[in-house]
Amino acid sequence: MSKLPREKGSILYCTTGILLQRMQNDPYLSKISHIILDEIHERDLDSEFLIIILKDLLKQRQDLKVILMSATLNAEQFSQYFGNCPMLNIPGFTFPVKEYLLEDVLEMIRYEPKFNRKNSQENMTPWKRHTKQGKKLMEKERERQEAMGCYLRTLEGSYSSQTIKTLWDIDEETIDLNLIFSLLRYICIKQGEGAVLVFLPGWEHISKLHKIINDDSMFNSSRYLIIPLHSLMPTVNQKAVFNRPPPGVRKIILATNIAETRVQEGICYHLYSKLTESQLQNYQLPEILRTRLETLCLRIKILKLGKIEVFLNKAMQPPDPKALELSINLLEKLNALDEKENLTPLGFHLAQLPLDPHTGKMILMGAIFSCLDPILTVAASLSFKDAFVIPLGKEEQADQKRKQIARNSKSDHLMLVQAFQWLGSCYEERLRSALLLGKFFITYHATAMADVLDNKRVWIILGAAPFRKKPTTSCTSVMMLANLKKQFTQYLHELQFLHCDDPKHKDFNRNSENQMLLKAVICAGLYPNVAKLQWRHNRNPHKSPKIPKVYTEDDGKVVLHPKSVNYMEFNFHSQWLVYYQKLRSSKVFLHDTTNVQPFSLLFFGGRITFGKDLSCSTVFVDKHIAFHCPPRVAHLVKELREELDKLLQHKANHPGVTCWDPSTKEGALLKAIVELITSEDPLQSVEHTRQDDDYDDDED
Template sequence: NRYIPNIYTIIYDAITGRPYRPLSEHQALHLSARLQDQWEQADPGLHLALPVDAHRQRVIAAVASSRVVVVAGETGCGKTTRIPRFLLEEHVRGGVGAHCNVLVTQPRRISAVSVAHRVAQELGPALKHCVGYQVRLESRPPAHSGGSMLFLTVGVLLKKLQSNPHLEGISHVVVDEVHERDINTDLLLALLRSCLKENPHLRVLLMSATGDNHRLAHYFGDCPIVRVPGFMHPVQDRYLEDVLRDMGRPSVDVRVRSDGASLDHHLVADVIEHIDRHGEPGAVLCFLPGWQDIRSVQENLESRTRFSSGSQMIVPLHSSLSVADQQVVFQRPPEGRRKIVLATNIAETSITIDDIVHVVDAGTHKEHSYDPHTKVSCLDTVWISRSNVTQRKGRAGRCQPGHSYHLFTRRQMEALMPFPVPEILRTPLESLIMQAKIHSPNSKAVDFLSQVLDSPLKEAVRDGVQSLQDIGVLDKEESLTPLGRRVAFMSCDPRLGKLLVLSSVFRCVLPLLSVAACLTRDPFHNSLQNRALVKKAKETVSGSSYSDYLIFSRIIQTWRKVQHEGNRYQRDKFLEEHILSRSSLRFINGLISQFSENLCEAELVSRGSECQSPESVYNTHSEQDELLKAVLLAGLYPNLIQVMKGSVLKGRFRPNSVSLRTASGQVLLHRSSVNRGQEKLPSRWLTFFGAVKSSGMVFIRDSSVVHPLALLLLTDCDLTETGTFSSLDQLQLFMFNYNSIRITLTRIYPQLLLFSP
């Protein structure tokens, strides 16, 4: 009957996901003996010798003597695949395998899945049931708990900590690639320190290829550091000046890249073509900042005669692709064809594409930053750090000698930062604070986040708390409100979580599930080249809705119908006509299912599957567009835009144009929004999800027109509408409608009283 400080009432097994039941002494002895027999009969060998093999006993001894160990393993040493196996094998062969369950975190889905496959393959058919993986939207856990390894993303482990806060039943947590310092990993490290106090059987291994390992060890009480040398085949470096010389280009091009982190897609394609013409056989891995860069370089290559016939195997690799689509990068090309992988930093760590010989490093990546004064996020293309350069170069020397083509100069290399800035210091903190409240409900956000490795500024934490109080998920004492306790179940941004909760209250779940999923992953095949086509496709779906969000809903519902009723030709035609990404739609469909289950976990619906049935009671009002837009307002508020007549452009007042203002200042609608350029909107209020800053201006990517009545009914907005009522009769009619609708809402939806401020 002990108190569990989270949103769940029972403990779940972190390996299988089923309710946790500790083994009795008799069960543990029986399972340990069975595991020992299985391993002795299978006797799995090490198919390929790796540098870490010679340090096996050092690692095991360090783990036995210290509950936390930092493993500083150089690139290519084999730490990711071998060390979890060493831990499990030591326990199984020692007759205590039933007490060994190893969780191994990876920063990305592709690495968790690919490493699990590799370890299972090395163990062989008789033991592969001991290995599993779990990533977002896909789970293949081990056959049973006890003598098992589970590879999973950091986000999935954080979710498991909600239902098993002390990781009972887990013997080891291996945090791989800890040097990347993403916001989830920093939170996990803080929670693991608490787990170590509460769970005396738990041991933690922190594995890093680069990074400040002494600082990491100090964070865990000056724990020991085990250094494992790596092995990397020789890799020849070529910097921009060398590359241009080899291509016969004038060195003046070097100055083009000296001022900022902009990327010349034509130059990247030229370098890849140069490698294809003159480089030795082997695959090419090109690091690019984002999806639009990948698409642009791919289209640039495919437009060239050398690549237009499909003579080469060009493979994109991005986090938005499904796990199945990501696995294509590991396939060998047919004889006579060269594989060219165009990837973001998703390919930087943990995965081995074993036929890579050439690496093209653009030297940049996408990075979020946050301005606490304007409350606007920026997604900018910025220079990587020197540790990133080392990791990227290492992809070419894993299995054979290679070449690394750096598209920046030696002088630029010297100017790069040694390590990347931790994500926690440059992003909004609302989601992190919500996680903190779930795991440590009695702590103030500032106090909890002061315990992480790099504490964010107190001002940034206070801004995050205020934002969560504004949307009603935290009260003045920073405790989760009744609404907040339900939003805590949602695997998404807190505002989208609130939107999903309200969708169940107002019985319009399915369209808003689609909206939340599309705001997590864009369904359109966006690129610089087809931006106009995407805008046109949106306009054909929009009608007179004046809402980017209803476009998302209509697109997804029509696609699902075509998937169910249409043939292959009709499905392909629909995707082509609406410029939709097949892989993104698959991912969105998985998100819709996940969010549906979240609503069930929060006890807002009886079954998750009913959320996706148009005939369900939870979709009674799903066809009412004005209601949908009102619920969107309630979920996204106070993200509100006021449309004002008249604007100043180039120093002149333009009375017929409009200006847009939020509480933080003037904004512009992004060119991708259907409301961009609309001369006359049906209301002077818009709601929106997020803003981005670019070239000194704040852009709203998507928006939805809001009726003033929705503002009065569903927000605490201090609204003044002038010139609306031409007579006392009109005003009385408006007030009658307002009061009657308010009474009707509270009568039909008593749950509203639960969430009212």
């Protein structure tokens, strides 16, 4: 509930983002006398951005008071940044926590690892030892051995020889689930009552450890309550962690950093050594040093704060110039900034949207090409999460169901559209029925979606319990995604690209069933995140086809994440993939991909140029994506692309609902482009040979 401010003074509670939006209309915050920023130790992008602005604003407004608050903060650093401003310490109460490090744990449980650093070095193939990555790993290992050798000598006499040997062998960078399980057994047998919270990196580790625990006869009893906790899990399951178990029952929670602790005295076991601890930073790196900066760059431009690099150099810890250059180059490729770093009309709209530039551009193109509703589903899923609930122990079955739902589209993003369409309609229908009956609640099983699409059977459980006001399990995700779609539609309506805020209006969805066009619009939003497939020659015709390798321009060889519907796929429609998320762990993984046709890249990719030979023309997209095509097709593409760029520029300057009347220039042009995108592609990708193909032909 919100109330208008009183004449004599009011307190406004708002997010940092809301305050930044307010500054677009009131850059001096003329009606505000005090600003209190809490939890500033988190160093997120919005807070970091606001702090830079406030430091400059304080020079203009001598009457403005700024208070920075945090329970865990490097206060001296902030004080120095604000001209040695005064610091106030308010003492609080903390619970005593006894801490143990890896060497202490190994001494307690006498654990011997099955996999260690020595194994990993011996298993490294000879060719890989001579690659740049292999040489870096070898050098890093030599440095570790030198430091660890010195450290272990200080432990002699305090720890057993077995512990010292294990500490030398163990790989601290690998998540050893057997070590965690052994420690759990030790705690449950040797320690007194109390819940156990295990922090793990992600769902895969949670799932595997959950299985290891449940397979053990000791934990497979009523004396233990094992609760996995992850953002992918239904909200109802997440709330179960707060319930106090019956007397004599120990609660064990397997969680990511979604969980927090320190509510009573206890014991903390760190599974890293004191040597590793000494190398850790005391405070978390600010987000400005570890994430992409495109959204921040757009905010700097729309608030007219000058050159991006000059502004960000005022930060307490300025970002790496190379990272900043990458973000600015990306915005230029998205046509959000021009070569002089000015906002383009498209960039102005993207800066107005509370979305990252990729999803922002995607929904704008979805509105222009009248395929809005499914594109909003993709954008909402990328901004939040999909509606899937992953059942523990049935991950492989869930992966197969996702492939079935994708219906050979070769697209994680269209799979989300198919899933949401069914979940959304089913949810609305069952909700109406439940409200009429007044005595049922609904849960959905994500692994059953494909059964519905195959016209088999629906796994919808109607429980004989009073209907709850709040839907349960994946219903919550469906509602949140639907709300996000509604918000996105309202943004587009405010920007005048739509004449109402109904995402399902027929005027906005005349092309929503055109799968090829949907892929092209997804490509428009995700470009330049492009990967190329390269098929490997199979010398034996009787063997199954080999899975193609995947390459990106920046990273070279990458791999598709096992959760992608394109994982282990070999039969693609073209050589090109676009993706949204790329993460580096043991390898560089593309988490979500869509297989797109060449015309999608030619019309919605970067700058195109042309080359010629005797029989055909070569068309280049940003110089590194190349296609062969007949000269007449190259000429047609050139003309249509030039006209499309002009039209998009006009639409950005003069927003409005798209006119599809073929007698108008706009309607005729867009109709011709849609027909080309939907047609068979007469283009062939130009092959490029990779130097490492001969070495890792059998490596996956």
